[in-house]
Amino acid sequence: MPTPSSPKFLRKTAAAARASFAIAGTLLLAGCSQINFWQMDGHQTSMVTAGPVAESQLQVFYTTVWVTAIIFVVVASVLAYATIKFKARDQDDENAPPPPQSHGNPLIELSLIGVSVLALVFIAFPTLRAIWFTYDVPEEERENAYVIDATGYQWWFKFDYPQEQIDGVGTLSVANEMVIPAGRPVRINLRTVDVIHSFWVPKLAGKVDMTPNRGNHMWLQADEPGYFWGQCAEYCGDSHAVMRFRVIALSEEDFADWVARTKQPARTVTAATADPARAEKPRVQFASFKRNEYGFSDKWDPRSKVSPLDNWRQQQFPVANEDAALIAQGRKLFQTKTCIACHTVRGHEGMGITGPELTHVGSQTTIAAGLLENTAEQLARWIMHPELVKPGNKMYTTGYIPSEITVNQEEALALVAYLQSLK
Ligand code: HEC
Ligand SMILES: [Cu+2]
Structure with a gap:
């Protein structure tokens, strides 16, 4: 056993100190790379x-x-x-004997x-x-x-x-x-x-x-x-x-504008207000996600070109090529799947108050309480498999009781189109 001042002990402690500095430094850099x-x-x-x-x-x-x-x-x-x-x-x-103690x-x-x-x-x-x-x-x-x-x-x-x-x-x-x-x-x-x-x-x-x-x-x-x-x-x-x-945070003028828009009941897209050009493929990608994998894109990176506030502003406009028929189908599903029992959509059928109000969910930048980006892909992921995104969440279930509501890909397409139209 080396004594606290022996050269061997000092060499050992110095090596240990260097190693812990190196580990701490690496962790710090790894943690801060974002x-x-x-x-x-x-x-x-x-x-x-x-x-x-x-x-x-x-x-x-x-x-x-x-x-x-x-x-x-x-x-x-x-x-x-x-x-x-x-x-x-x-x-x-x-x-040497210890020095005189005082x-x-x-x-x-x-x-x-x-x-x-x-x-x-x-x-x-x-x-x-x-x-x-x-x-x-x-x-x-x-x-x-x-x-x-x-x-x-x-x-x-x-x-x-x-x-x-x-x-x-x-x-x-x-x-x-x-x-x-x-x-x-x-x-x-x-x-x-x-x-x-x-x-x-x-x-x-x-x-x-x-x-x-x-x-x-x-x-x-x-x-x-x-x-x-x-x-x-x-x-x-x-x-x-x-x-x-x-x-x-918005300037007074933009804020007043937001309040006025948000007070409006939910938007109803009819064939007259929608862009009929959209006929081709649905826009949703049904990507496979890992359990608990987050839905961030580069937009959330502080080094990205689009500022998050500009991203929010863009989100206020209706998506291009709305399909009135598909949206109407989504609105119907929103009732038959009992989404209306938990979510309010002012002016439409939604009356529930146990879940977030969705009257203008289309103009949010995020869904699932700031966890996922509000894109067609992430919306589909959320309404099809909320349990894979947010453990214990009370969407479809009241905690731990297994869900009775299922949403397949075809239904998800319509529901997503409807949710995205709620600007
Ligand atoms: C049992 C009540 C309940 C039912 C039924 C329900 N939801 Fe939800 N929903 C919730 C709750 C609670 C949340 C919040 C979950 C969280 O973020 O932890 C939520 C969140 C959401 C969100 C994200 C809102 C936001 O601002 O983050 C969307 C979109 C949504 N639900 C759509 C639907 C659709 C579509 C249906 C029908 C297929 C549906 N919900 C059925 C309770 C419900
Ligand atoms: Cu909390």
Whole structure:
């Protein structure tokens, strides 16, 4: 057994340290190859912020990092100095009796306590300021704040807009993609219908829990129009890890336009409004997917050419070559397959409220709560085999009871055409 200062021991520890650095470095690089490493940017980074709430939280983070970094450097330097200065250099040193032992030095101990208290006070000021600031919309802006009620479901989010009422219907409601006005504080009331979820849009604001039987709230603001990634951040069951959502921030004008469009009932495509040119092949590819394989395309890559916000804008237009007959067939299937029992499609037959509202599902960029891209291919995959995409999901089943609803390829073509027509 080598003693702690023998050359053999030092060689061994040095080799172990080098190896762990190499492993850590490799893991870090592998983990970061998907994101812009040097700017620490990525879909769900909190290091690059887009609004005042996330910004104030980042400031607290940096203050804490700097204070602890200074403490680390001081402690590590003293340790390194002592290690090098007092290490045993030869056999005589190793055999020497231990130096005289002493007990406590009041001056050193008191000053260490003093420095620790100062460090904590230094961190406490920005922390308290951030806690008060992030708790609710600042007083002077409260009048101007836009209100949204967000509700967590296993495993998706519903967003109600109490300031937007629809005659004879009630509150405007959408699912999984929360559209907000940019440059304006948004107050979000947080609720859940089942277990605890946590609402998190890393670039806009830190996590706040959605707690059963208890109202909670938060606020955030996107300074500029943009497209942001959100995620449930509290373990909530099987598909917690894929319980996602998006936030789309639009200029005041675009936002008003979106509200007006979204208040409209579902679009009905007739032979007159559809493009009759479409006769050839159906557009859906029935690709085979692996279980739990995600549906991202290059568009979601920060290095791609199409910005996610432009992608969202493109998604607002009807797809080319709509087939009115096929869409009508899909609408019929939407009733006979009992989709209407769980999904609302305002103006059509859908009345259910246990699933996401689908009145304008065609203009979303994602489906299955931000998990799959909203393309014909992924829609078909979802409605034919939701269980292969999202473990435990409550589409067709109420949890673990096997599905009675089956959708074959032909039916999927019609249903997809219908869902895509719901712009
Ligand atoms: C038992 C209730 C139920 C039935 C019946 C049902 N769904 Fe769903 N549906 C859900 C739930 C719950 C979700 C949310 C699943 C998730 O993301 O975890 C969902 C999600 C969806 C979504 C994705 C919406 C989004 O914004 O992410 C689509 C599209 C959809 N369903 C279409 C259909 C179609 C088409 C049918 C009929 C063939 C159908 N559903 C039948 C409950 C149901
Ligand atoms: Cu959750």
